[in-house]
Amino acid sequence: MDENIRKFLLDLKALTETRKEMQEKGLLTPFQLQHKLSMEEHMKNEIQNCMRRAQEEEEYRQQVEERYEARMKKEREAMEMQSLAENWSKEESGHKEKGAISEKKETTRSKNKKNGKKNKKGKSEESGSSGSEEVNELNIEELSL
Structure with missing residues (x-):
């Protein structure tokens, strides 16, 4: 309770x-009694107004706090979403780079395989009968040892 309200109540x-x-002792005239009752009623109204204003201020403060918390929550969620999007973007670019590298490797491997097959074919075609002669020569050398 507000300090002013407490003071008014006292x-x-x-x-x-x-x-x-004073009324019990008969010290008040009807006019004085009416005046004192009027003052009491006025003070009661003032106290009620102060209490109402204090409650309105408290409700307003709570609304402001709730709006602030909601805004902060939205900002946190937005930052989290942005962070997730950045992480996802980095992962995607990493996958693309890895994919590009693996595609290059595959292309290079397939080229090498094709070239290797051609080279092997080319060597065997070039050597032709001399390939079998080389094998015969090796066998003869091994036997002589």
């Missing part, structure tokens, strides 16, 4: 007690 309590004591 003042109202003191005023009410004073009025009751």
